Amino acid sequence: MLETRNLDKSFGAVHVTRNVSLKLERGERRVILGPNGAGKTTLFNQLVGELTPDSGSVHLAGEDVTALPVAKRARRGLSRSYQKNTLFDGLTVEENLGLAAAVHTGHATQLWSDSLAKSEVREIVAEVAEQVNLMPFLHAKVSEISYGVRRQLEVGVALATRPLVLLMDEPTSGVGPEMSKGFHDLLNNLPRDLTMLIIEHDMDLAFDVADTITVLNYGEVVFDGLPEEARGSTLLKEIYLGSWENA
Amino acid sequence: MFRHNTLRYAVLIFLAGAALFQALTAGYFGLEILTEILVLAILVLALDIVAGFGGMVSLCHGALAGVGAYAYALLSAKAGIAPPVAMAGAVAVTGAAGWIIGAVCSRSHGIYFIMATLAFGQMAYSYVFEAPVFGGDDGLGGIERLDLSLIGLDLNDSRTFALFCLALLGAVYGAAVLILRSGLGRSLSGVMHNEQRMRALGLTVWRVKADVFGLSGMIAGLAGVLAAQHVMFISPGLLGWTVSGEALVVVILGGLGTLVGPLVGAAAFVVLKHELSAVTTYWHLVVGVILIAVVISRANGIFGWVEARWGARIERRVADATRKQQPGEVARDA
Numbered sequence: 001m002l003e004t005r006n007l008d009k010s011f012g013a014v015h016v017t018r019n020v021s022l023k024l025e026r027g028e029r030r031v032i033l034g035p036n037g038a039g040k041t042t043l044f045n046q047l048v049g050e051l052t053p054d055s056g057s058v059h060l061a062g063e064d065v066t067a068l069p070v071a072k073r074a075r076r077g078l079s080r081s082y083q084k085n086t087l088f089d090g091l092t093v094e095e096n097l098g099l100a101a102a103v104h105t106g107h108a109t110q111l112w113s114d115s116l117a118k119s120e121v122r123e124i125v126a127e128v129a130e131q132v133n134l135m136p137f138l139h140a141k142v143s144e145i146s147y148g149v150r151r152q153l154e155v156g157v158a159l160a161t162r163p164l165v166l167l168m169d170e171p172t173s174g175v176g177p178e179m180s181k182g183f184h185d186l187l188n189n190l191p192r193d194l195t196m197l198i199i200e201h202d203m204d205l206a207f208d209v210a211d212t213i214t215v216l217n218y219g220e221v222v223f224d225g226l227p228e229e230a231r232g233s234t235l236l237k238e239i240y241l242g243s244w245e246n247a
Numbered sequence: 248m249f250r251h252n253t254l255r256y257a258v259l260i261f262l263a264g265a266a267l268f269q270a271l272t273a274g275y276f277g278l279e280i281l282t283e284i285l286v287l288a289i290l291v292l293a294l295d296i297v298a299g300f301g302g303m304v305s306l307c308h309g310a311l312a313g314v315g316a317y318a319y320a321l322l323s324a325k326a327g328i329a330p331p332v333a334m335a336g337a338v339a340v341t342g343a344a345g346w347i348i349g350a351v352c353s354r355s356h357g358i359y360f361i362m363a364t365l366a367f368g369q370m371a372y373s374y375v376f377e378a379p380v381f382g383g384d385d386g387l388g389g390i391e392r393l394d395l396s397l398i399g400l401d402l403n404d405s406r407t408f409a410l411f412c413l414a415l416l417g418a419v420y421g422a423a424v425l426i427l428r429s430g431l432g433r434s435l436s437g438v439m440h441n442e443q444r445m446r447a448l449g450l451t452v453w454r455v456k457a458d459v460f461g462l463s464g465m466i467a468g469l470a471g472v473l474a475a476q477h478v479m480f481i482s483p484g485l486l487g488w489t490v491s492g493e494a495l496v497v498v499i500l501g502g503l504g505t506l507v508g509p510l511v512g513a514a515a516f517v518v519l520k521h522e523l524s525a526v527t528t529y530w531h532l533v534v535g536v537i538l539i540a541v542v543i544s545r546a547n548g549i550f551g552w553v554e555a556r557w558g559a560r561i562e563r564r565v566a567d568a569t570r571k572q573q574p575g576e577v578a579r580d581a
Contacts, residue, residue: 048447074449086447088440095248099437103448108434109455111462115430161448 001026001195002078002165007046007056009039009219016042018220019056022197024165029187029196031206033230034216035239040199041083043216044167047197048080049073061164074103077164081154083173083199087142093153094138097125100160124160132156132186148179152186165195172202184208207231215239248436249300249427254557255507258550262510263417270409278405284517285412286473289419291497291509293466296423297349298495299504300432301459302439304361307348307368308467309490315341315468316475316485317375320387325380330393338468344371345464350457356442365488372486386482390475402476412473419466423506426462435459496538502548511550 007020016039024030034040045051047058049070057066065073088096095116101124102108102115115121129135132152137145142153155171171187172180180202187196187209200206206213206227213230215223217239223230230236269281290312297303318340322333352363375381392402395411402408426432434455437445446452475481484490497516502508516534523530546552 050447070446071449071451074447080447082444086441086444088437088444090440091248091436095433099433099445100448102430102433103445103450107430108450109458110430111426111458113430114428115433157444157448 001028001061002047002197003059004043004047005057005059007043007053007058009042009046009051009053016219017046017053017216018218020216020219020221021056022214022221022224024195024197026164026195027193028211029198029209030212030214031198031200031210032214032216033200033203033206033236038216039219040216041169042219044080044169044197044199047167048078074161074163077162078167079158079161079163079165080167081158081169081171083169085147085150085154087150087153087157089142092139092141093129093134093145093156094125096142096153096157097128097134097160098122100157101125101128101162104161124162128156128160131159131190133182148175151175151179151183155186159190163194165197166190168196168198168200170199170201172200172205180205248433249424249506251424252554254554255505258507258511258553259420262507262514263413266413270406270413275405278409280517280521282405282409282412282477284514285409285416286470286477287494287497287517288416288510288513289412289473290467290470291494291501291513292416292419292423292506293463293470294494295498295504295506295509296426296466297460297463298498299506299509300427300439301435301456302356303349303352303456303460304364304495305460305463306361306365306488306491306495307371308463308494309488309492310368310371310486311341311345311348311464311467312471312474312490313375313481313483313486314344314371315471316481317381317387317471318468319472319475320390320481321380323391324387324389330391334393334469334472337472338465341468341471342461342465345467346457346461348464349460350453352460353453353456365491368486368488368491372483372488375486376483381483384483386480388480390479390481392476392479408477412477415469415473419469420506420510423466426459427506431455431458496534498548500538500541500548502550502552502554505547505550505554508548508550512548515549 002024004020004022007017009017020043032040042051046053049068057064059065060073060076060078065076088099098116098121101121105118105120107115107118107121129138132155134152134156137149142150151171155168158166172183184205198209210227213225213227214221215236223233223236266281269277273281290308294305294308297305315337318337319333322328322336323330348364348367352360355363376383381387392408395402400407402411434445434450438452438455442452474485497512498509500516501510501512519534520530523533541548546555
């Protein structure tokens with residue numbers, strides 16, 4: 001469903017991704033681990049088109065999308081959530097989800113009708129709000145909801161475009177342990193045919209949600225395999241200084 | 248996102264009533280002032296759509312109005328095209344010009360966007376000023392008003408023309424509301440709040456900006472056509488950046504991003520201008536002081552200030568009502 005071939009990116013003398021090749025099958029849930037500065041977010045930015053790789057290619061559902069801009073990749077089914085909330089702050093939760101759903105349904109540029117009133121859009125909003133537990137907050141403005149709920153909305157907005165592949169950059173970043181557990185359930189309850197690529201530091205979530213794990217270090221893939229293999233990897237323990245030994 | 252509330256409806260009804268009363272009862276001078284307000288109101292509505300709801304602060308809307316005025320003058324007076332067709336043609340030409348400006352400037356933001364639009368405006372001004380076909384500094388005269396004698400209206404009569412402008416302003420306001428409540432308008436609001444996210448969701452952001460700028464250009468063009476018909480003469484000054492700056496002052500004075508505020512601003516600005524210029528030639532200074540006071544007060548213009556106080560009062564009432572209700576509920580529970 002999503003494939004990268006020898007993706008390479010440097011900023012001056014700093015080599016941030018080195019020949020990264022990944023292949024995600026349909027419905028696969030892969031977690032990307034790696035210490036700070038490993039190149040995880042830079043990899044995401046290249047996948048969605050916010051950064052252009054120096055070399056290598058990105059393929060979505062068999063199509064080479066390397067030359068496509070962000071919006072075209074999104075319309076082909078590649079959606080992302082951000083590490084820092086990137087929401088429409090002055091708008092309500094419902095409007096946030098509605099804007100995303102309107103783009104997906106093609107109502108976002110219509111002049112003769114209100115996109116947010118369209119039944120197709122409202123159905124997606126209701127469905128996504130249910131999926132990410134936002135029903136009680138639909139009419140609240142983003143500025144009125146808690147940080148944790150905003151993280152849910154961050155994922156919800158990405159989901160409302162009905163993606164083929166959902167990229168999530170640290171979805172539980174900054175949330176407490178209890179809410180983080182809620183996120184595990186939320187992600188596990190998403191449709192099984194949705195392909196997910198998740199950057200995460202929370203080891204519990206990584207091992208709970210992932211079908212496969214990829215570890216980046218200094219921009220390079222140093223591990224690619226099953227969660228149980230990752231647990232036993234000495235190399236990974238060295239990279240993380242044993243931080244998940246008790247996970 | 249654009250929403251009406253009780254206050255906005257009330258102010259709209261008051262403004263429409265006052266304008267209608269003025270149109271029906273005022274003498275010649277009063278009608279001239281009213282028409283000036285109505286034409287300016289159309290122009291500032293066009294500007295509020297892009298600046299207040301799309302974050303695209305434009306310094307070329309005066310030039311767009313000028314393009315509309317000159318296009319109408321050339322099509323009707325020089326090419327001999329019937330005024331209604333020339334009017335439609337001028338609005339279409341301005342819409343196209345607005346779309347191109349919007350498309351070219353769509354990737355710039357903030358001060359760069361303002362400067363890019365200013366450059367477009369000044370280019371248009373210089374071209375009109377220099378090209379002989381536009382009459383240079385002398386401008387163009389002999390511009391006809393629409394002939395609506397078929398339906399018994401004589402637009403050469405100041406009162407009828409003012410009523411005609413009022414009707415068009417009403418139609419433009421309705422169109423602006425429809426635009427802002429459409430899918431395009433909702434997306435524009437999303438772009439203003441978070442352009443990066445809208446792009447990441449799959450929206451072609453430049454196209455949305457260009458489309459809305461084009462629609463806004465059409466409205467500005469209509470204002471230009473009416474300005475040309477009003478004074479039956481046009482000169483390059485109409486395209487000058489000071490006209491655009493004045494329109495921006497009016498929008499900020501009234502209340503950016505409220506649609507109703509710019510109408511209040513247009514009325515306040517024109518009335519102030521005429522009243523103050525009768526007293527002093529330095530009337531701009533007074534308007535400047537008022538503008539500074541509005542900006543420093545952090546209120547969103549005159550209407551924004553009223554709306555904020557009105558909103559706070561409603562919140563206080565709701566809080567009081569909740570407080571009063573709570574002891575009763577406790578008593579019932581007990």
